Amino acid sequence: MTTAQFYALCGVVLFAIGFHGVVTRAHQLRKLLSVNVMGSGVFLVLVALASRATGGHPDPVPHAMVLTGIVVAISATAVALSLVRRVHEGDAGEAPGDDAREAGP
Amino acid sequence: MAILKRTGFAVLVMLLGAGAGAAVLSLPPEWNGLSDTVAARLDESGVTNPVTAVLLNFRGYDTLLEICVLMLAAFAVGSFVSERRSAGLGTGRGAAETSGQGHRGVELPIARPGRVLTGLVRLLAPWIILVSGYLLWVGSHAPGGAFQAGALLASLGVLIVLCDHRLLPRTASWLRRVLLALGFWVFAGFGLVPLMFGQALLQFSGPAAGWVILGIETACTVSIAMVLLLLFVCNARLPSLDADADRARGTGA
Amino acid sequence: MSASGAWMVSLVLAPLLAASIALVVGRRSGPYAALAAAAAIVCSLAGLIGQLERHGAAASAVGGWGSPLGIQLHADGLSVLMLLMSALVGVGVTAYAWGYFGLARRRDEPFNAAASRARESFWPLWLFAWGGLHALFLSGDIFNLYVALELLTLSAVGLIGLANQRTASFAALRYLLASLVGSLFYLLGVALLYGEYAVLDCQRLLELVQGTRATTCALALMTLGLMLKTALFPLHFWLPLAHGNSPAPVSALLSSLVVTACFYAILRLWCTVFANAGTPGAGMLLALLGAAAIVYGSLQAICQQRLKMLIAYSTVAQVGYLFLGFAFLGRSASAVLAWQGVVYYALSHACAKGAMFLAAGSIMRSAGHDQLEGLAGIGKQLPVSVFAFGLAGMSLMGLPPSGGFVGKWLLLRAALEAGLWWVAVTILAGGLLAAGYTFPLLERALANRAEPWVARRVPRGMELASLVLALCAVALGLVAAQPLELLEIGAPFQPLASQEANP
Numbered sequence: 135m136t137t138a139q140f141y142a143l144c145g146v147v148l149f150a151i152g153f154h155g156v157v158t159r160a161h162q163l164r165k166l167l168s169v170n171v172m173g174s175g176v177f178l179v180l181v182a183l184a185s186r187a188t189g190g191h192p193d194p195v196p197h198a199m200v201l202t203g204i205v206v207a208i209s210a211t212a213v214a215l216s217l218v219r220r221v222h223e224g225d226a227g228e229a230p231g232d233d234a235r236e237a238g239p
Numbered sequence: 240m241a242i243l244k245r246t247g248f249a250v251l252v253m254l255l256g257a258g259a260g261a262a263v264l265s266l267p268p269e270w271n272g273l274s275d276t277v278a279a280r281l282d283e284s285g286v287t288n289p290v291t292a293v294l295l296n297f298r299g300y301d302t303l304l305e306i307c308v309l310m311l312a313a314f315a316v317g318s319f320v321s322e323r324r325s326a327g328l329g330t331g332r333g334a335a336e337t338s339g340q341g342h343r344g345v346e347l348p349i350a351r352p353g354r355v356l357t358g359l360v361r362l363l364a365p366w367i368i369l370v371s372g373y374l375l376w377v378g379s380h381a382p383g384g385a386f387q388a389g390a391l392l393a394s395l396g397v398l399i400v401l402c403d404h405r406l407l408p409r410t411a412s413w414l415r416r417v418l419l420a421l422g423f424w425v426f427a428g429f430g431l432v433p434l435m436f437g438q439a440l441l442q443f444s445g446p447a448a449g450w451v452i453l454g455i456e457t458a459c460t461v462s463i464a465m466v467l468l469l470l471f472v473c474n475a476r477l478p479s480l481d482a483d484a485d486r487a488r489g490t491g492a
Numbered sequence: 493m494s495a496s497g498a499w500m501v502s503l504v505l506a507p508l509l510a511a512s513i514a515l516v517v518g519r520r521s522g523p524y525a526a527l528a529a530a531a532a533i534v535c536s537l538a539g540l541i542g543q544l545e546r547h548g549a550a551a552s553a554v555g556g557w558g559s560p561l562g563i564q565l566h567a568d569g570l571s572v573l574m575l576l577m578s579a580l581v582g583v584g585v586t587a588y589a590w591g592y593f594g595l596a597r598r599r600d601e602p603f604n605a606a607a608s609r610a611r612e613s614f615w616p617l618w619l620f621a622w623g624g625l626h627a628l629f630l631s632g633d634i635f636n637l638y639v640a641l642e643l644l645t646l647s648a649v650g651l652i653g654l655a656n657q658r659t660a661s662f663a664a665l666r667y668l669l670a671s672l673v674g675s676l677f678y679l680l681g682v683a684l685l686y687g688e689y690a691v692l693d694c695q696r697l698l699e700l701v702q703g704t705r706a707t708t709c710a711l712a713l714m715t716l717g718l719m720l721k722t723a724l725f726p727l728h729f730w731l732p733l734a735h736g737n738s739p740a741p742v743s744a745l746l747s748s749l750v751v752t753a754c755f756y757a758i759l760r761l762w763c764t765v766f767a768n769a770g771t772p773g774a775g776m777l778l779a780l781l782g783a784a785a786i787v788y789g790s791l792q793a794i795c796q797q798r799l800k801m802l803i804a805y806s807t808v809a810q811v812g813y814l815f816l817g818f819a820f821l822g823r824s825a826s827a828v829l830a831w832q833g834v835v836y837y838a839l840s841h842a843c844a845k846g847a848m849f850l851a852a853g854s855i856m857r858s859a860g861h862d863q864l865e866g867l868a869g870i871g872k873q874l875p876v877s878v879f880a881f882g883l884a885g886m887s888l889m890g891l892p893p894s895g896g897f898v899g900k901w902l903l904l905r906a907a908l909e910a911g912l913w914w915v916a917v918t919i920l921a922g923g924l925l926a927a928g929y930t931f932p933l934l935e936r937a938l939a940n941r942a943e944p945w946v947a948r949r950v951p952r953g954m955e956l957a958s959l960v961l962a963l964c965a966v967a968l969g970l971v972a973a974q975p976l977e978l979l980e981i982g983a984p985f986q987p988l989a990s991q992e993a994n995p
Contacts, residue, residue: 136268139264143263146259149256153255154248157248183272186266186269186270186272187270187272187274188271189271191278193272193277195273195274197293198293202294202301205386206308208312209470213312213316220320
């Protein structure tokens with residue numbers, strides 16, 4: 135197994151761990167963190183696959199994809215965080231619905 | 240039953256991981272991807288850093304949409320919180336009329352900034368601006384670029400906001416909004432110009448390409464910094480974010 | 493750049509620029525920005541259709557680089573039909589939202605911070621979503637597809653969050669998390685595909701892709717991720733809450749456009765990128781899930797007490813029809829016919845479902861609630877809205893002459909040709925079940941009511957917008973020839989049909 139393959143495998147493992155977390159954890163914040171772990175896994179896979187180049191210079195296209203992906207992930211995380219706050223503050227005094235107890239992701 | 244479900248799901252995830260892992264291992268261990276193609280056409284792109292060339296020129300359309308995503312996220316987060324106070328983006332009216340209402344949320348326990356923090360920020364501010372400008376400039380031939388520079392600039396903004404909570408309320412609302420959209424406008428504007436000369440959208444080539452990309456990156460740096468700062472401020476809901484709320488509480492300076 | 497390329501660029505950038513202007517100017521500029529964007533979209537779409545009819549499918553290299561280095565915009569019959577759907581529903585919803593949110597607070601209306609926030613925030617968010625939809629429909633690159641999907645998802649989440657209730661915040665959060673997980677599955681698939689072929693362009697991938705292990709895994713991951721975004725049974729858990737608790741125009745957009753757009757992404761992958769890698773077995777599994785969705789969603793819809801939840805569950809059911817087309821994988825002759833039926837059904841479902849949610853919004857505005865029990869006699873108050881609801885229901889049931897009938901008829905013919913009797917039975921049963929959840933409201937609406945109504949006034953424009961969309965759904969049954977001809981441009985389903993020839 136080459137180094138690149140090892141890191142790519144690590145990325146897949148991170149992805150699986152994150153997926154497990156997002157489904158099984160009940161707290162919304164933990165779900166959100168799990169999603170970010172999944173994202174890191176995918177980015178690691180991309181960077182690892184890019185480093186397989188023989189010439190010593192890694193492929194820049196996956197790097198650009200990772201940068202774009204990180205920006206998207208930041209945006210989505212920020213939106214999710216503000217929603218988590220809104221859910222936990224109980225916005226307009228609405229009766230608490232079926233929230234954190236739900237099991238689905 | 241619950242334990243069966245849990246174990247079953249864990250097994251499922253492991254199968255998924257094993258499948259994806261096997262797929263990753265089945266890929267060729269040595270492979271050049273597009274690096275040779277990128278290297279061959281790097282001269283035409285106007286920059287010498289291959290990642291910047293891909294981001295701003297070869298796949299600039301992705302980045303254009305990504306800038307849109309950032310702007311959208313800042314707006315969405317602002318719209319989620321602006322009903323209680325004009326966190327960064329509200330146009331003022333709704334926020335002013337509701338700021339007197341009680342706030343049941345948890346606020347960050349931020350004390351008045353001490354001399355250490357204020358002094359540190361004073362010391363750091365010029366350096367952060369300098370380094371951020373350097374990162375922006377260096378992006379054309381080495382790792383760096385708009386996002387890194389913008390993130391650094393946003394960190395300065397966060398520091399200042401922590402020292403002086405009225406930084407954002409003091410800036411005019413329209414200015415905040417214009418800075419937010421500036422990156423997208425400049426990017427789209429430069430992108431549409433080649434269209435008028437019968438070329439493709441975002442077709443940057445020739446000797447001017449490097450300068451066009453630098454111009455776009457500069458505007459994007461400002462917008463990215465603004466977005467990240469707003470995301471922080473809106474989500475943190477700093478105690479005295481809103482000048483009106485301050486006055487209502489009698490703490491305004 | 494060719495004329496068709498310029499029209500494509502205008503379709504994507506016009507709504508995005510309008511969104512940024514509405515965001516910066518704020519206040520009351522939103523509706524006017526949307527109006528300008530709608531006008532630009534209709535003109536560009538007409539221009540694009542004109543170009544495509546003359547020159548066939550078009551590709552346009554953004555930045556002038558072309559594949560494999562750059563990104564291609566790609567327009568064929570399938571994307572044009574989806575754009576047509578987005579223009580029809582988008583214009584209808586824009587007109588409806590004009591009345592729903594109002595241009596400004598009326599004098600007699602007490603100040604409400606949440607309402608004012610929704611009035612101002614709806615327009616930029618909707619314009620971002622519109623731009624995201626068009627970017628998705630015109631994208632010819634699997635990574636660009638990911639960025640467009642994220643743009644669409646985030647604006648949809650913002651739209652759901654407009655409703656000022658805790659349930660809505662929770663629904664928006666759950667939708668966002670589910671959708672992010674879906675996106676990451678998709679992105680991992682992209683990583684595997686790129687790692688194998690070093691190409692992101694859909695057309696190039698069609699030539700290169702073979703059924704290797706990494707490709708199969710990528711296909712599974714990407715399909716799974718998009719299934720979650722499309723809310724295919726049993727991954728529909730986020731949909732009813734999100735679609736049932738949003739403001740009416742938002743529900744209409746989500747159910748008719750956003751869900752269909754995610755389905756379009758699946759279809760694009762299976763028809764273009766993976767045409768040589770998708771196996772009939774996997775397709776059959778998807779179709780079975782679709783059939784299960786039809787039965788489950790319809791039964792749930794029949795059991796609902798609230799009108800908007802009923803319509804939301806009906807979306808869970810209708811999504812099932814879209815997946816029935818996968819049963820025809822590897823049956824070249826009937827496959828094209830079936831996919832034509834599916835796409836036509838998606839088009840008419842978007843109009844019908846949009847009309848239904850808009851009519852439900854008018855009913856809710858008038859009655860103050862949407863409990864089915866309390867809606868007896870609403871037909872006398874809102875005859876136009878109830879009529880629109882009935883027409884839309886007719887299209888969902890698949891009664892002639894409606895767009896739904898044409899879609900189901902094509903699918904039925906394909907099923908009988910291919911000998912897939914269970915598909916035919918599901919389609920017919922789904923029609924009956926749709927009647928089961930449409931008639932209760934109509935029956936109540938037309939009943940007599942003892943006590944007098946204390947109904948609020950509903951702007952005429954809102955009622956008319958829902959009626960026009962419902963009439964579109966019916967009209968699609970009368971003018972089926974032209975849209976089906978459009979769908980032929982560039983033969984989007986050809987790779988699937990020729991699949992059998994080179995196994």
